[in-house]
Amino acid sequence: MNTKPHTREKSYSCEVCCSCFPNKQYLATHMRTHTREKPYSCEVCGFSFTMKNTMLQHMKTHIGKKPYSCDVCGSIFARKYNMLQHMQTHTGEKPYFCEVCGFSFTRKHHLLQHMRTHTGDKPYSCKDCGSSFTRKDGLVIHMLTHTGEKPYSCKVCGYSFTRKNYLLQHMRTHTGEKPYSCEVCGSSFTRKDSLVIHMRTHTGEKPYSCKVCGYSFICKSNLLQHTRTHTDSTKLDTPPN
Known part of the structure; x- marks a missing residue:
């Protein structure tokens, strides 16, 4: 008799990057990383998110609710994820490594931004002059050169x-x-x-x-x-x- 526990196979695959997911909902959420669709908007500031729970966490920044605190320095955060990332500033942990040059980062999105320095990818473009940037904040700052702000x-x-x-x-x-x-x-x-x-x-x-x-x-x-x-x-x- 087979006593191995039953494991559900990941049967839903992304047609863009071939990542696999256990159900259709997870796949739909993942697809937004490719389409950049952000269907959940903050009613206070209009900022948009790919996931509803991320938007709800963001709402805490408006009401001032910050239930997560750092045991080392006392800094407080609206999200547990942000508190855990902050803790890495005390431990020195940088778990995300660049496979090209070996540089390491505390956050995954910092690694993804860094990888563009190797790939040359500049997904953020200025509609006025066509200049391209690896990061969105780079584009935002560049736009000030047009507005003079x-x-x-x-x-x-x-x-x-x-x-x-x-x-x-x-x-x-x-x-x-x-x-x-x-x-x-x-x-x-x-x-x-x-x-x-x-x-x-x-x-x-x-x-x-x-x-x-x-x-x-x-x-x-x-x-x-x-x-x-x-x-x-x-x-x-x-x-x-």
Whole structure:
């Protein structure tokens, strides 16, 4: 007599990616990841979702209900899933690995976004100029270049920015904060990318090369300045018509 427990086979397959599901409802929900259909909308802000329970969880952000708290730092969350993701900032766990370069991430959607740097996929396009982006927030920020909107303003000097991180970087010019320090010589910087460029003075790395003469530079701006020496000399060497 066969005593093995009965297991239901996954009989519903996605025609796009061949993923299998135990019932038709799960398949229908999965298909929305391909069609980008979001039939469940928030009555407060209009934000849309592929699943009803995700929308209901989102509604808690409007009523202020945050029943899940972090045991380490006390941060509170509307969804248990968000709390579990937050916990990874304390544990350092990054369970999602890129099979191409080995880079790891705390969240699956961060990995999916990263994979586009390898595939070149840019699914978000600007209707005004056709520029494409790997992430939706990249498109949203780009659109500000067309509207001229700069929603982030400095309370000290009134200067405005298209991105919040640009404002935060700018604020350091007022506070004098330089949170990024060189481990070799102790020099400190207001921006991380400035530290990265500085480190090349220690490592000798010069990743930006001139296509005309092969001369290399530690940063792109130095390369752009250098290339003008070629274009200017070309203009001088070209006889007038």
